[in-house]
Amino acid sequence: MNFKRIQTIFIVAFVILDLFLLASYAWGSQPMVTNSHQNQQVALRRQMRADDIKLPLLSDQRQSGYYVLVTPDQNLVKQTQNLAPLKNATIQENENLVTVTYDKPVVLNSKTTAPAKVAPELTHQKRLVAGNHYLYHPDLSTSKTLVYSQELQGRPLLDSAGELRIFRNASGAITGYTQGRLSNSKLLRSRQPTISQLEAVNWLYKNNQLANNSKVRWVKLGYTKLQCSDDQLIYVPAWVAEVKNQTSGAGHLLRVNAFRENLIKVP
Amino acid sequence: MSKKLRANWRIGLLSVVLVISVILSGLVWVMPYRYEHPNEATAPRVTSVATMAQENLYVPTMVVKTGPDREQHLLFNQPQNVVLTARESLRKWTLQKGKQVSADNPTAYREYLRQSNALVLSYPSAVAIATFNTTFNQKLSAKDLTLVNRIVIPLTGQARIYLLRDQGTVVYRYQVNAQRLTKLKASLLGGRRLPVEYRWLNNQLVLTYPHAITLPTYRAAIEQQNVDSLAQTLLNSAKGKRLAQRVEGNQRIYHNGSDKRLVYDQAQGTLTFENYLSQPTRYSLQTVYAHFFRRLQQTGIIQDQLQFDTFDHAKQQITYRTTVEGFPVYNEDNYGTVRLRESETGVESLRFSCYSLTTPLPTKQSALTLPATAVVFNGLQAVGKLKDVQGLRLGYWWHSDPTAKEVTVRPTYLVKYKGEWVPYQTLMHEGGQPA
Numbered sequence: 001m002n003f004k005r006i007q008t009i010f011i012v013a014f015v016i017l018d019l020f021l022l023a024s025y026a027w028g029s030q031p032m033v034t035n036s037h038q039n040q041q042v043a044l045r046r047q048m049r050a051d052d053i054k055l056p057l058l059s060d061q062r063q064s065g066y067y068v069l070v071t072p073d074q075n076l077v078k079q080t081q082n083l084a085p086l087k088n089a090t091i092q093e094n095e096n097l098v099t100v101t102y103d104k105p106v107v108l109n110s111k112t113t114a115p116a117k118v119a120p121e122l123t124h125q126k127r128l129v130a131g132n133h134y135l136y137h138p139d140l141s142t143s144k145t146l147v148y149s150q151e152l153q154g155r156p157l158l159d160s161a162g163e164l165r166i167f168r169n170a171s172g173a174i175t176g177y178t179q180g181r182l183s184n185s186k187l188l189r190s191r192q193p194t195i196s197q198l199e200a201v202n203w204l205y206k207n208n209q210l211a212n213n214s215k216v217r218w219v220k221l222g223y224t225k226l227q228c229s230d231d232q233l234i235y236v237p238a239w240v241a242e243v244k245n246q247t248s249g250a251g252h253l254l255r256v257n258a259f260r261e262n263l264i265k266v267p
Numbered sequence: 268m269s270k271k272l273r274a275n276w277r278i279g280l281l282s283v284v285l286v287i288s289v290i291l292s293g294l295v296w297v298m299p300y301r302y303e304h305p306n307e308a309t310a311p312r313v314t315s316v317a318t319m320a321q322e323n324l325y326v327p328t329m330v331v332k333t334g335p336d337r338e339q340h341l342l343f344n345q346p347q348n349v350v351l352t353a354r355e356s357l358r359k360w361t362l363q364k365g366k367q368v369s370a371d372n373p374t375a376y377r378e379y380l381r382q383s384n385a386l387v388l389s390y391p392s393a394v395a396i397a398t399f400n401t402t403f404n405q406k407l408s409a410k411d412l413t414l415v416n417r418i419v420i421p422l423t424g425q426a427r428i429y430l431l432r433d434q435g436t437v438v439y440r441y442q443v444n445a446q447r448l449t450k451l452k453a454s455l456l457g458g459r460r461l462p463v464e465y466r467w468l469n470n471q472l473v474l475t476y477p478h479a480i481t482l483p484t485y486r487a488a489i490e491q492q493n494v495d496s497l498a499q500t501l502l503n504s505a506k507g508k509r510l511a512q513r514v515e516g517n518q519r520i521y522h523n524g525s526d527k528r529l530v531y532d533q534a535q536g537t538l539t540f541e542n543y544l545s546q547p548t549r550y551s552l553q554t555v556y557a558h559f560f561r562r563l564q565q566t567g568i569i570q571d572q573l574q575f576d577t578f579d580h581a582k583q584q585i586t587y588r589t590t591v592e593g594f595p596v597y598n599e600d601n602y603g604t605v606r607l608r609e610s611e612t613g614v615e616s617l618r619f620s621c622y623s624l625t626t627p628l629p630t631k632q633s634a635l636t637l638p639a640t641a642v643v644f645n646g647l648q649a650v651g652k653l654k655d656v657q658g659l660r661l662g663y664w665w666h667s668d669p670t671a672k673e674v675t676v677r678p679t680y681l682v683k684y685k686g687e688w689v690p691y692q693t694l695m696h697e698g699g700q701p702a
Contacts, residue, residue: 007277014284021291188627190348
C-alpha cells in the first residue's frame, strides 16, 4: 500500500470520527431537565397503557383556587316546608341534606323536560327552593338521576353538601329530590396555585389509585369539603375523577386535593 | 509552490481533521461538568412541567404599591393574590434589552423604589437571575444582573420593568414586550394596606411603618410528620425494612450504617439529617437554587405554605420558611423552617421540624396592634442595641406546643440582631416574650 493511500484512509476515518463526536456533543448539550422530565411523562404513559388504563385528553395547565369557609344553609328545610305545593309531600332532613318525595310524580311539559331546565321549572312551580342557582352536570347524571351543583368562586361544588339530585321514574316524571345548599362563603387566604389535571391523574396512578383495566372517564376541578371547623366547613379545589372498571362497568369518584396532592376521602 | 501544495494537500487535510477531532473529544470529555454547572452566563432553559413547583417556592413575598404622590402602602390579603397575578402576567411578557441605570448610590436606589404609580415586589432575600427566569418565564442573561431582590413594575404603561439588587444598590431597566396590566391592576383591589416607608438602617434597606399598625391573627392546622417514614425516605431504606436506630436521652438516632444519619430531637421536634458525600460538590450561584429545590423535593417534607427565605452563598446554606399571606412565620424551636446546606467538606445537612402548618382555619382571636417602627427603634436605641441591628421585618410568631393540633399565629416585629432574627420584645428586656 502506498503512502498516499494510507493518508486517504486516515482522512476518511477522522472525518467519520469528527462527525460522530459532533453528533454526540450536540446530543449531550440538549437541556437535561427537559429531556428527563418529558421522558418521565412518556414512560408513565407507557406504563399506564401496559396496565390497560384508558385516559381522556388531559391538560398540563395549572389552575388556582381558594381555601373557602362555608356554612350549610340552616333554613333550607324550613323554606322547603313553606312551599305550598309540597303540603302532602314527604320532607326529611339528614345532616343538612333535605330529601323531598312528592306525593305524586310531577310530569313536566315537553318544553321543560330538557335536563338543564328541570330544576328552574320545579322552582318556578314552587316545588323546589332556589333550583335556578344550580348548574346541570350531564357527566354526573343518568336517565333516572339528574345532578346539579352550586358554584363556589367560579367552580362547581363537587360534593353532596352543594348538590341537587332530582329523581325521575321510568316514564320521565319527577318523583322527588335530595338537596344540599351552602351559604355564606368566606375566603380564608388569597388565591393559590393548584396542580394540573395531568399531575392529578399521574399522582393517582403513582399512588396505586388506578387499578388495571380501568378507564378514567373525566377529570374536573371543583370544590370539595376538606374538613369541618366547628359548624363551618372548609372547602378546597380538588380534581375529581370518575374511574370505571372496563369489564364490570362499575364506577367511582376519586378526589385529589389540588393544593396538596393527597386523596380526599368522602365518607 | 502550487505543485508542492497539491502534493501535500492530504497532509494538510489530515492535520485539520485531526485538530477538529482533538477539540471535539475535549468538549465531549468535559460534558459531565456542563450537566451539573450550566454556563453561568446563560441561565438554564425553562421547561413548562419541571419548573412549575419551583416557581411556587421562589417567589417575592412583599408587595408595596406607590401612589401618584409617592405615598407607599404594603398590600396583603388581596383575594386575587397580587404576587400570583404578577407571576401569571409576567410569564406572558418578554423582558429584554437590560441596561444598568444606577449603581453604588443608595439614595438613587431608594428613589427607584419610590417612583410614583408603581408596584414593588420584594423577595425575602436575593435570588439568582436564573431563578427569577424560572419563576417568571424569562431568558435574562446573568452577564447583566446576577442577583435580584426587588422587581419594580410601573403601572402607567411605560413598557418598562426595573430589577434591583440591594447589594451594591444596582438597578437594571428592561424593556417589556406584550405588557398587559389589566389583571395586575385588578388584583390590587380589596384586602388590607398599611402605610410604609423604605429606609436605610446600618446599610440594610428596611421597610418601616410610620404609624401604629393593626394586623389580623391567622389560624391553621398543625400536621406532625411521621418520623419513621421520613427516616425511611431520607436514608433510602426499602419499605418495611427496619432501620438501625438507638435512643440517647431525648434523641432518637437513625443510621444506615455508612454515610447517612438522622437525629430526631423528641423534645424540640427538630430533625437533623446528615449525608456524607464521597466528594464535595460546589454549585454555581445560578444553579444552586434549583439544586436545593430538587433536594427539598426528595426529602418528603410537607411543603405547604413553605417559601424561600434566605440564602447564604459563603456557607452554601438555604432556608425555606412557612409564610402566611406573604409574612414569614417564626418559632422558638424552628417549627415550619427547613434549612439545607452543602458544606465544603462534603457533608450535606438538612435541619427541619416535624411540625408544619397546613390547612388554614377561621381565626377566633381579634386583630393585634403593633407600635410604629420608630417606637421600636427608639426602644432599641435606649437599651443600646440599635447599632447591632441588621434588619427588621414584620412577621408572625408561632408559639411552640408539641401537643397542639392547631395554632393561632400572632403578628410581631422581628429584628435581626447579631445575625439572628428575634421578636423585638426579647431585645427590650432580657427574657421577654413576644405579644
